[in-house]
Amino acid sequence: MRRSSYFLSAGLAIVVAGMAHSAHAQGEIKIGEINSYSLLPAFTEPYRKGWQLALEQINAAGGINGKKLVVISKDDGGKPADAQTAANELVSSEKVVMLTGTFLSNIGLAVSDFANQKKVFFLAAEPLTDAITWAKGNRYTFRLRPSNYMQAAMLVEAAAKLPAKRWATVAPNYEYGQSAVAVFKKLMSEKRPDIQWVDEQWPPFGKLDAGPVVQALAAANPEAILNVTFGADLVKFVREGNTRGLFKDRAVVSFLTGEPEYLDPLKEETPAGWIVTGYPWYSIKTPEHDAFLKAYQAKYNDYPRLGSIVGYQTIKAAAAILTKANSDDPEKLIAATEGLSMPSPFGEITFRKIDHQSTLGAFVGKTALKDGKGIMVDSVYRKGSDFLPSDAEVAKLRPKE
Incomplete structure (x- = not known):
C-alpha cells in the first residue's frame, strides 16, 4: 500500500509539475532575436541594451495582453548559414512566434x-x-530601419547642391555596399545629369587596405567622394585619407558616419564638413526622444548609440504587432502589421502595406570636431515617408505574391 501510495504521489507530482510548466508557458510569448554580436559589438551591444530596455518597459506595463514577453537571443557570428541555423532552432525548438533582428x-x-x-x-x-x-x-x-534608397535620397538632397561634377565611390564589396552605391548613383544622376563617375573602389568588408584605396581615389582626382565604409574600415580610410590629404578641398558624402558608434572611434581624426546620416542624440529636443534618453541613461549610465534606438524600437514594434494581432498566427501578425502606426523616439512611424517598410527616418547633417570628439552639426530629421518612391514604382520593384 505504501509503495502504491508513493508511486501515486510521485505520479501526481509529475502531472502537477507538467501542468504548472504548461500554465507558465501559456503565460509567456516568446520571440526570437538574431544578430552579429561577436562580429560587430560596436553596434550590436548598444542594440542589445536598447531591446533589453524595451523588454523591461513592456513587461512592467503588463506584457502582451497580460502575457510576459520573452526574447530568446542568438549570435549569428556574421555568417548567413549560421543565421539560418539559429532561425531554425528558434522556430523548431524554442517555439518562438516571430523572428527579429539581423545586422548585415x-x-x-x-x-x-x-x-x-x-x-x-x-x-x-x-x-x-x-x-x-x-x-x-x-x-x-x-523592415524597421530606413533603407539604402531612403538614406541615399536624403543624402542626395544635400549632395545635388554641391558644385562637384567628378565623383568617386568607396564601399564594402558585399550586398549593403553594392546596393548603397547603386541607388546613390541612380538618384544623384537623375538630379544632376552633368555628373561624371570617375572611380569606384570595392574593398572587402572588414579588410580594407587603406593605402592603395586612398591612392587610387586620389589618382582619379574626383571633386567629391561617396563613402559607404563603416566600423574599423572607416577608421582606416579616414586615417589614411587625412595623412595623404585626400579630403582637402573635396566634398565627402557618407552613409552612417554620423552614428556615434562609427563617429566616436575617429576621435580627433574626425574630418569636418562631411555630409552624413547619423544620430546626434545630444541635440534632439523632442518629448519622445527625451523620454527614451532619460530611461536609457538611468538604466545604463551611458549615452545611446543608433543601435540603441534600433534595438529599442524593434522590440517595441514587435510588442505593438503582437498586441494588435492577439494571436501567434503568422497571417494575423502580417495583417496586424500592414499599415500599423506606433510611437518611436523619433516620432510616429508606420509599417507600409505596399512593401512592409517602416517610415522611421534618419538625421542628416555635417561632421565637426568638438573637444577632441566627432559630432554632428546642422542636423535635421528627415521623415522616412518623404523619401520613398511612389506606390507605382514600388509595385514594379517588388515581386508579385
Whole structure:
C-alpha cells in the first residue's frame, strides 16, 4: 500500500509539475532575436541594451495582453548559414512566434528567405539593402530601419547642391555596399545629369587596405567622394585619407558616419564638413526622444548609440504587432502589421502595406570636431515617408505574391 501510495504521489507530482510548466508557458510569448554580436559589438551591444530596455518597459506595463514577453537571443557570428541555423532552432525548438533582428544585409536576406520558406513572421531590424523589401521582398518580412534608397535620397538632397561634377565611390564589396552605391548613383544622376563617375573602389568588408584605396581615389582626382565604409574600415580610410590629404578641398558624402558608434572611434581624426546620416542624440529636443534618453541613461549610465534606438524600437514594434494581432498566427501578425502606426523616439512611424517598410527616418547633417570628439552639426530629421518612391514604382520593384 505504501509503495502504491508513493508511486501515486510521485505520479501526481509529475502531472502537477507538467501542468504548472504548461500554465507558465501559456503565460509567456516568446520571440526570437538574431544578430552579429561577436562580429560587430560596436553596434550590436548598444542594440542589445536598447531591446533589453524595451523588454523591461513592456513587461512592467503588463506584457502582451497580460502575457510576459520573452526574447530568446542568438549570435549569428556574421555568417548567413549560421543565421539560418539559429532561425531554425528558434522556430523548431524554442517555439518562438516571430523572428527579429539581423545586422548585415546578406544575413538579413538569408533570414528573410528562411521566413518566407517556413512561413514565419520576420521583423528585420538593421539590414539596409533595398532587396529585403523590394526585389527579394516577401509577405513574411518587414523592415524597421530606413533603407539604402531612403538614406541615399536624403543624402542626395544635400549632395545635388554641391558644385562637384567628378565623383568617386568607396564601399564594402558585399550586398549593403553594392546596393548603397547603386541607388546613390541612380538618384544623384537623375538630379544632376552633368555628373561624371570617375572611380569606384570595392574593398572587402572588414579588410580594407587603406593605402592603395586612398591612392587610387586620389589618382582619379574626383571633386567629391561617396563613402559607404563603416566600423574599423572607416577608421582606416579616414586615417589614411587625412595623412595623404585626400579630403582637402573635396566634398565627402557618407552613409552612417554620423552614428556615434562609427563617429566616436575617429576621435580627433574626425574630418569636418562631411555630409552624413547619423544620430546626434545630444541635440534632439523632442518629448519622445527625451523620454527614451532619460530611461536609457538611468538604466545604463551611458549615452545611446543608433543601435540603441534600433534595438529599442524593434522590440517595441514587435510588442505593438503582437498586441494588435492577439494571436501567434503568422497571417494575423502580417495583417496586424500592414499599415500599423506606433510611437518611436523619433516620432510616429508606420509599417507600409505596399512593401512592409517602416517610415522611421534618419538625421542628416555635417561632421565637426568638438573637444577632441566627432559630432554632428546642422542636423535635421528627415521623415522616412518623404523619401520613398511612389506606390507605382514600388509595385514594379517588388515581386508579385
